[in-house]
Amino acid sequence: MNTPFMDNGSKELDHFQEGDSFNLPEEEQWLAEELIHVARLNPPDSRFVNTLSLKLRQQHPANQAFKPASRRLWFTLAGSAVVILIALFGLPFLRQPGQTVTVVTDIPTIETTIVSSQPTEPINLPVLPMLGPSSVMASANLGEQFPDAQWTLQAELPSSPASAAVYKTKATGDLSIETVRQLVDQLGMKGEIYKGTSSQPDFQSFQVIDGKSFLNVYGHNMSFNYLPDVFKAKDDHGAPLKFETMSQKAVGFLSNKGLLNFNYTVEPGILFARQVHIIRLLEDNVPLRPAEPADPDFVVTVGSDGEVLEVRGRIIQLKKQGDYPLRTASDAWKTLLDGQLGGRFGYQIARLYTSPPDDRTWARQFEAGDRMELIDVPEVLTTVDGKQSVVRLNNYNLEGDFSGINLDDQQLMHVTGTLASDARVIVETIEPVSGEPGVETLGFTGILRKDNTGFAIQTMDGKLFPLSDAPEDLPDGEPVSIAGRLSEDGRVQWTSIFAGSSVCATFSSSFSYFNASAGGGGGGGGGGGEGDMCSAYPDLHGNVITGGFDNLQPGTPISAEPHIETPYKHGEKVEGIEGEITGILLVKTDGTRVPQFSLVVENKDTGNRWTAGLRGDTLSGLESHLRMMIRLWGTYGMEGGNPVIKVDRWERVDPTEKVSQWIGTIDAFQVDSKNAYVLTINDGTQFILKNSMNNPPEAFTHPPTSPDGQFYVEGVLLKEKIQGYPVIREIQFSGGQPDQTQEFQSTRLMEVGPLEGVSDLVSGQVNITGARLVYFSMDFGARIDDEDHPTRILQPLWEFSGTLEDGRKLSLFVQAVEEQYLK
Structure with missing residues (x-):
């Protein structure tokens, strides 16, 4: 159903191979918490929350899930989640010809629209980062990447431009009150500015409330979400206007607010028929495509009466680095086919659906x-x-x-x-609220039924609940998602209703990359599982899979050769090294399951940790010892810049060690002159959570919270003590209490997959029908990335687009800057 989600198997894989607990790294934690915070600003939205509830109940029966956690998901993922919980990494989105209405303004951009000039002398140009490593084991050229594809060029390749500008996104730093106030004034708001509530102290956000108007501004990339009327935004059940009319309304609104100070083009939205995308144009009207297809510079939702319901936007600060000579489109295409790019190309494959017009x-x-x-x-x-x-x-x-x-x-x-x-x-x-309200008392998903008494909802399990004071224009027989509660008389007291085929639509965006040692990349998929409710709309499932440009993989260090400190050199013998064993289970498309293990080694003096993948024929049985300390012997080596150990033999350090579980409260203490989390269980016993002692200071200013104050902890009770306290090497903890039948999660091999081989993504005849120059941006790390981070550089790319035999859209992207200016 209409629940965009992130399929980011590569990032999960990285976390488990690194041996991290389920506590997110700092840069991901602040984002995750802020997403939750943003979602909480709105009441449960029937577009998303009932859909999520349905899927959770289908995939995780009650006796296999934490009930408090389920309740928390219900309330925190509602609302804005439908537009923000999509993969945060990607490449420029694919568009079918004829969908774009271009409107180029005459207003110059403050820093981005710069009059074209002659190319700078080569000696003065900074060297740019390659978007892929200089050599790639598995995919050095297009033929190796997609061996079963036949390529036919049907497009006339452009002969210009000979040069193009390169830009750098500025680090936004801390968000100032003056900057927020300037945006507030532009939008015509008069309300007070409130500090955002986040347990991550280095993440800034501000809210402004002015009657029914609401503004949320985020500091990491100066993005914002503005609703002129928070209540009207959820009450629009007329037919969508024509796109040309909506685009005029959107452009007029932004122009009147002084927000369109750059050249742009307008495009239809991806998720909903009422959305208009504003795409920035750089020099020579070359489009700046967002890393996330559903998140361009501005997304404007226009109501059926022509009023703007919502604006999502971001303020990008660009600085021109110079004009660089470009390889020609012809040379880029030829080099792509000949395999001389060394992996410096990306791809994006999209299965799209037409946004249903009935998202009422x-x-x-x-x-x-x-x-x-x-x-x-x-x-x-x-x-x-x-x-x-x-x-x-x-x-x-x-x-x-x-x-x-x-x-x-x-x-x-x-x-x-x-x-x-x-x-x-x-x-x-x-x-x-006393007790745990079941989801069926707070939200409903099913089909609308009308009789002479009015409307009712027939739920997925066949129950029929009449609606109290139902609107007369509800669509009979259509899928519906309702936020509300069940009153004592058995009628649904609804607060919001979302009805029509859009309820059944799904869209996913994922990043897939191939690594020879890992055995495959992640894939993306649609939805399903709605039963008869969506049987009339089987084709409303879209997905976008992006890959390539290996230096821009999400979840990995963005550098050609990440430097990892270990005490060994390639080829040296490893004698009795000790570490914690972690693992995953790779699931291939044919159902084959391949376990992969890693050893997490900690320097007891410095606290620094490094991880080595384990290889060899002696690993059988390790799956029974996950999260235990083992001692092993073998040979150290490097694969793709990462440590590996070919294991000769291994043994348990302490055969009596085992994983246990505890339930209690968590507080931040000073122990042995270090910050630490202390777990206090119901009988008053206190334990030091050892891994928490490696957390940054900010983590202890706002310790973790849960709805009922209780935490479920899985870990290993150690024999050591710190200042008299017993010590737990915690593996994971989460809010709430487990069901009595809850199995240990930390000792199970997490399945990653099913994995679709990259080579299988594209096959058969591929007709390339378009070629053009584009830019793409990855502003996810705009605040936290270093100034010289590769994602900050906006480089021109040659895009070659076409169609696969099954109708999917394909784009290939090649770095356009000449080779001599890349490092």
């Missing part, structure tokens, strides 16, 4: 004086000067007596009150 939504509207009943997790926001605070729930400001209520513990609350104005609720009662 209804939201219950209230007027001043109406009685209200709300159920959700409240949030306390404080102004940047610390002088004021506001309690928010479901986009309403709550006013009342909150004494005796802890609003900071992320608890589900039941609120009753009266609407005093556009977004203010005078609270009469507020109390925690």
